[in-house]
Amino acid sequence: MVTAQASRRSVLRALGLGSLALSSGSLLAACGGDSGGGPASGEGATVKFGINEAQGSGPAYDRLKAMADAYAKETGTEVSLNAVDHNTFQESINTYLQGTPDDVFTWFAGFRMAQFAESGLITDLSDVWPIDGLDDAFKQASTAPDGKQYFVPVSYYPWAVFYRKSVFEKNGWAAPETKDDFFALMDDMQGKNITPFAFGDKDGWPAMGTFDILNMRLNGFDFHMALMAGDEAWDGDEVKLVFETWRDLLPYHQADPLGRTWQEAATSMGNGDCGMYLLGTFVVDAIADVGDDLDFFTFPALDDTIGADALDAPIDGFCVAAAGQNQDAAKEMVKWLGSAAAADAANNGADAPFIAANSEASTSTYTDLQKKSVEVVSAASNIAQFMDRDTNADFANTVMVPSIQEFLKNPDDIDGLTSSIQQQANSILG
Incomplete structure (x- = not known):
């Protein structure tokens, strides 16, 4: 690794x-x-x-x-x-x-x-x-x-939560600094008929970024990297907590993400239908016409004992x-x-x-945005490369892509999902 x-x-x-x-x-x-x-x-x-x-x-x-x-x-x-x-x-x-x-x-x-x-x-x-x-x-x-x-x-480029500055300013919103701020922001967006998060996973890989950040926020960077290496259990309480938290966050996301590409999701954020989008800085490529209006914040802490100093920042x-x-x-x-x-x-x-x-x-x-990206990445204590780069490619593509997509279709069977992932991890990761 x-x-x-x-x-x-x-x-x-x-x-x-x-x-x-x-x-x-x-x-x-x-x-x-x-x-x-x-x-x-x-x-x-x-x-x-x-x-x-x-x-x-x-x-x-x-x-x-x-x-x-x-x-x-x-x-x-x-x-x-x-x-x-x-x-x-x-x-x-x-x-x-x-x-x-x-x-x-x-x-x-x-x-x-x-x-x-x-x-x-x-x-x-x-x-x-x-x-x-x-x-x-x-x-x-x-x-x-x-x-x-x-x-x-x-x-390199960081993954973060992107938003349009003008939309936030118009609605009196600010980048959240705490978990409570985060949920209050999403609730206020819904109250104003704006879907908090743009979301598309037709391509298979974008939702991996959501798993990564939730796992790092809930279980910490070291656990995340050990999980990617096959040294932690995919059917353990830690991973179940990630999917449970994700399930609770899904109502704040665009529905039917498997029918939407990441570019289409980006357009939804760009035109103001959605308030935010968790993605890499390449989001600008899909909505270049509003690029000057974009800003971002790092995903806030969900557990204060773990903090928010780890993120995905893949190197090409x-x-x-x-x-x-x-x-x-x-x-x-x-x-x-x-x-x-x-x-x-x-x-x-x-x-x-x-x-x-x-x-x-x-x-x-x-x-x-790029100048800010440099500052954010340099301030991070730990950097991951992204799920499909940090783990076995066969496991990422043949196990995690369909497993996450199955979760997005049926988020209630977390025990069955994690048990299936672990069985396949045993054969691929050892």
């Missing part, structure tokens, strides 16, 4: 902060082929770059494309870009890496990276480190259980595929992708900048 924990404070002090194989073989054909080796960089070198954003999909694609273009221009290396939509990339990653993958590909820190390292699907990048501007905690987040680095971070970055055809070129490129120059190229090449992991990157393009 690899996560950035309390040492993340130092990381951000200076920062102004599943199966790629497709039913059709077309993607694999695009990914594969012999690159012919060649020089590591410069004229005559070629590196294949697989990204988890479809062409024209928005700022995330634009940032990655800008990085690829900047690297090609700076080094003379030919960068062959293979752009795949996010969900397809996620669902097909295992077969992709076992086939004929691109040399460098977008991926995540945490358990998802460590699994590939342990199975020999990604390349040891220890000789790429240290990277100027990346703190030791980012190196920690890039380290597998064998003590070697297999990942290069580029950005890059790995090198062990089956890639040009390892030297891949390592040269992945080290550059972790640099301040790469982050600046990305943020200058897209309408919506990301929050750079590299402390030497420019913050001139940061929005107020």
Whole structure:
């Protein structure tokens, strides 16, 4: 289990902060082929770059494309870009890496990276480190259980409760600081015919963020990470308390979340039908027209003995595929992708900048939301990567996605739900 924990404070002090194989073989054909080796960089070198954003999909694609273009221009290396939509990339990653993958590909820190390292699907990048501007905690987040680095971070983003400032001001609301404030706010929203929380889980993963924050608020960060690792029981009283609390909160959420994507839920908050939305800062991508009106607060404490100093703040970055055809070129490129120059190229090449992991990157393009994000994450004592990054990918996708969705359809059978999860955890997590 690899996560950035309390040492993340130092990381951000200076920062102004599943199966790629497709039913059709077309993607694999695009990914594969012999690159012919060649020089590591410069004229005559070629590196294949697989990204988890479809062409024209928005700022995330634009940032990655800008990085690829900047690297090609700076080094003379030919960068062959293979752009795949996010969900397809996620669902097909295992077969992709076992086939004929691109040399460098977008991926995540945490358990998802460590699994590939342990199975020999990604390349040891220890000789790429240290990277100027990346703190030791980012190196920690890039380290597998064998003590070697297999990942290069580029950005991160916190999960928090987002709202429109103008809506709060119009109704005389303030960000809640206590549990009592929180429930009073939600009750007042309902009294004014505004659904407190936008909520959509058609995509399967967004509701994981709700489980994460409730578990960290009710049982603490250490328990949460032990649960993700399979070292705590899913049918124990602690997890039952999470689902019981969640059940009590569901009436404050949009009904029928399984029929709504996260973008549709974001639109509900953006147009004022809902007062708040628990999501990552990428919520802005879905409601860019009201982005300047957005603010957020961290989910308040539900148990004063535990507090509210833990949160999800996933780290995105890059790995090198062990089956890639040009390892030297891949390592040269992945080290550059972790640099301040790469982050600046990305943020200058897209309408919506990301929050750079590299402390030497420019913050001139940061929005107020991003500046606040840096402050909030740097103040957190413990940082999780998100459920589907902190636990076994098969468990997250084949057990927790359907289990949470079943809970959302039938929130009253908590004993049966947690018993089923534990039985499946026994076979997958051991």
